[in-house]
Amino acid sequence: MNATQFGFNPEYAEEAPTLDEINSLKGVAVLEFGAPWCGHCQASHDAVKETMQSYSDMAHIKVFDGKGKRLGRQFGVKLWPTLIVLKDGQEVSRIVRFTASDAVRKLLDTAI
Numbered sequence: 701m702n703a704t705q706f707g708f709n710p711e712y713a714e715e716a717p718t719l720d721e722i723n724s725l726k727g728v729a730v731l732e733f734g735a736p737w738c739g740h741c742q743a744s745h746d747a748v749k750e751t752m753q754s755y756s757d758m759a760h761i762k763v764f765d766g767k768g769k770r771l772g773r774q775f776g777v778k779l780w781p782t783l784i785v786l787k788d789g790q791e792v793s794r795i796v797r798f799t800a801s802d803a804v805r806k807l808l809d810t811a812i
Contacts, residue, residue, distance in 0.1 A: 712764035729759035734781040
């Protein structure tokens with residue numbers, strides 16, 4: 701699977717990709733774990749959206765996380781929002797509970 705198959709999705713996807721699909725990604729991608737009703741996720745939304753505009757070639761996969769959602773547990777997500785940068789399907793870095801676009805930009809720059 702190629703990371704460019706995923707574009708920016710303003711909404712959290714109910715159906716998350718499987719761990720095998722994530723592991724098979726080529727290139728750099730960002731996984732964003734959260735929930736639409738989460739206040740922390742809402743507070744970080746603009747920072748992610750603004751920053752991702754400068755990284756339009758980078759896949760951004762928003763994953764609706766919560767009870768019974770497997771992918772978040774497989775990545776050890778405990779707090780929302782959590783951004784995880786992947787390179788060829790492997791985690792490079794992550795940030796949790798951020799609100800500033802500078803923090804997101806710094807995270808994404810580690811993958812380039």
